Amino acid sequence: MVVLISGAGSNMAALLEACSDPEYGAQIVAVGSDRAGTAGQKLAAEAGVPTFVVPFREYTDRSEWDRAMSDRIADHTPDLVVSAGFMRILGPAVVGRHPAVNIHPALLPSFPGARAVRDALAHGVRLTGTTIHFLDEGVDSGPIIAQMGVPVEDGDDEARLHERIKHVERRMLVDTVGRLARQGWTIEGRHVRFGRTEDSVTDATEKKENR
Numbered sequence: 001m002v003v004l005i006s007g008a009g010s011n012m013a014a015l016l017e018a019c020s021d022p023e024y025g026a027q028i029v030a031v032g033s034d035r036a037g038t039a040g041q042k043l044a045a046e047a048g049v050p051t052f053v054v055p056f057r058e059y060t061d062r063s064e065w066d067r068a069m070s071d072r073i074a075d076h077t078p079d080l081v082v083s084a085g086f087m088r089i090l091g092p093a094v095v096g097r098h099p100a101v102n103i104h105p106a107l108l109p110s111f112p113g114a115r116a117v118r119d120a121l122a123h124g125v126r127l128t129g130t131t132i133h134f135l136d137e138g139v140d141s142g143p144i145i146a147q148m149g150v151p152v153e154d155g156d157d158e159a160r161l162h163e164r165i166k167h168v169e170r171r172m173l174v175d176t177v178g179r180l181a182r183q184g185w186t187i188e189g190r191h192v193r194f195g196r197t198e199d200s201v202t203d204a205t206e207k208k209e210n211r
């Protein structure tokens, strides 16, 4: 897999650790980012994982940046792209070419977007959580693969709640990505299940060719 990050990369670090066990069934072939010098990139480089940066502001428009990002990902021929704390919206050049999943710190479809933890707190929900979903061309709108709830506690602020969510996210991401790698997946409409059938492999190939 290629893992995309924009910051601390604690989810990526959890995947990196899981990948050190050959039984896990997946390897990180590269870590990509939209900005240079992030803590997550340093961590990946120290672990000997190739890294690349496609800085958003070096491109005149979003679609040009998206195409460049897609090409850099393709250089590493991943079977899966994992957006784990990547703070930019990936467009059709990436999403139409690579199967990609995203981890989001709320129970989608509630609170999509970049301020999910803040928005959930402001709304006064008593339960929030985290979602892993396939990426489509919308914002946090693709088919859901896994979710876990995290209760909101009295006195929570955004940082404290987000830290508890991230604790749950890391376990769920490692578990989910491992299952995707070992078992494959089937998507029917909005429904995702682990495991591959001959039909679903054919469907996926046809869908890819049709894009």
Ligand code: GRF
Binding pocket: 005, 006, 007, 008, 009, 010, 011, 012, 040, 084, 085, 086, 103, 104, 105, 165, 166, 169
């Ligand atoms: C996670 O909460 C993820 O859901 C969100 O950004 C955060 C990334 O944290 N999209 P980290 O960089 O993996 O520590």
